[in-house]
Amino acid sequence: MAKEIGKPSFDLTGKVAIVTGGTKGIGYAVAATFAMYGCDLAITSRTPADCERIAKDIETLYGVKCLGISADSSNKDDIDRVVAQTVETFGKIDILINNAGISGKTAALLDQTEDDFMNVINTNLKGVFQFAQAVAAQIAKQGKGGRIVNIASVGGLIGGKSVAPYGASKAGVLSLTKTMANEWARYGITVNAVCPGYVITELNQDIFADPEIKAKMEKRTPVRRLGSVEEVAGPVLAMVSDSFSYMTGTYILLDGGQTIGG
Numbered sequence: 001m002a003k004e005i006g007k008p009s010f011d012l013t014g015k016v017a018i019v020t021g022g023t024k025g026i027g028y029a030v031a032a033t034f035a036m037y038g039c040d041l042a043i044t045s046r047t048p049a050d051c052e053r054i055a056k057d058i059e060t061l062y063g064v065k066c067l068g069i070s071a072d073s074s075n076k077d078d079i080d081r082v083v084a085q086t087v088e089t090f091g092k093i094d095i096l097i098n099n100a101g102i103s104g105k106t107a108a109l110l111d112q113t114e115d116d117f118m119n120v121i122n123t124n125l126k127g128v129f130q131f132a133q134a135v136a137a138q139i140a141k142q143g144k145g146g147r148i149v150n151i152a153s154v155g156g157l158i159g160g161k162s163v164a165p166y167g168a169s170k171a172g173v174l175s176l177t178k179t180m181a182n183e184w185a186r187y188g189i190t191v192n193a194v195c196p197g198y199v200i201t202e203l204n205q206d207i208f209a210d211p212e213i214k215a216k217m218e219k220r221t222p223v224r225r226l227g228s229v230e231e232v233a234g235p236v237l238a239m240v241s242d243s244f245s246y247m248t249g250t251y252i253l254l255d256g257g258q259t260i261g262g
C-alpha cells in the first residue's frame with residue numbers, strides 16, 4: 001500500500017484573526033474570505049462608521065463573529081486597544097494580517113518632505129512593527145502558535161519613481177518579516193508577506209482612472225491585466241492555513257509576472 005498523504009486543510013473554524021484596514025479593498029477581501037472559512041474576526045480602520053457597517057455585513061453574510069474596531073495603525077495606544085478588545089471578546093488571537101496601508105504623496109524624491117516620508121512610514125512600517133509585536137506577545141502567551149501575514153508590495157522590491165516613502169516602507173516590511181520569523185519561530189508563529197502588483201482599489205483608483213496609464217501597466221505585465229482583490233485574498237488564506245506550516249520568513253509575489261518584465 002502506498003503511504004497515505006495528509007489532506008490539505010484551509011478551514012479556519014475556531015480561529016480568531018485581526019485584519020487591519022479590513023473595511024476596504026484587499027483587507028476587506030481577506031476578512032470576507034477568512035469568514036467564508038469559519039474564522040472569527042476583528043477588523044480595523046480609521047473610520048468608525050465603516051468598521052461598524054462592514055463588521056455587521058460580514059456577520060450577516062458569513063455567520064461568524066466580527067468586531068469592527070476604529071483604530072489608527074500609526075498609533076500605539078490604538079493598537080494596544082485593538083489587541084485587548086479582541087482578546088476580551090474572543091479569549092485569544094491566532095492570526096494577524098497587517099494590511100492597513102497608504103500610498104502617500106506621488107512626487108519625486110527631491111520633493112518629498114520629512115512629513116511626507118514619516119506619514120507613510122508611521123502607518124506602513126511602524127504600524128506593522130507595533131501590531132506584530134503586540135499580537136506576537138499575546139500568541140506567545142497562549143502557547144499554541146499562530147500566523148502573521150504582512151501585506152507588502154512589489155513596490156518594496158523595485159525602485160519605482162515618485163513613490164520613495166512607499167517603496168521604502170514596504171522594503172522595510174519585508175525585512176521585518178524575516179526578523180520576526182526568525183525570532184518568533186520559537187513561539188510557533190510563522191511570519192510571511194505577500195507582494196501584490198497592481199490591484200485596483202481606493203488606494204490607486206485615481207491613477208488607473210486614466211485609461212492610458214492603465215493600458216501601460218497592463219502592457220508591462222505578462223498576463224496583460226491588473227490583479228483582483230480575490231487574487232490576493234486566496235493566497236493569504238492558504239498562507240494562514242494549517243497547510244502552510246513550513247513556510248516562514250519569506251514572501252509570495254502576486255504580480256501577474258510584472259517583476260519579470262512584460
Ligand code: NDP
Nearest residue numbers: 021024025026045046047072073100101153199201202203
Ligand atoms: P485601500 O485604500 O482600498 O484600503 C486601505 C484600508 O486600510 C482601508 O480600510 C483604510 O481605511 C485602512 N487604513 C489606511 N490607513 C490606516 C491607518 N493608519 N490605520 C488603520 N487603517 C488604515 O487600499 P488597498 O486595499 O489597495 O491596500 C491594502 C494594502 O495592500 C496596503 O498595505 C497596500 O500598500 C497594499 N498593496 C496594495 C496594492 C494595490 O495595487 N492596491 C498593491 C500592493 C500592495 P480608512 O482609510 O478608513 O482608515
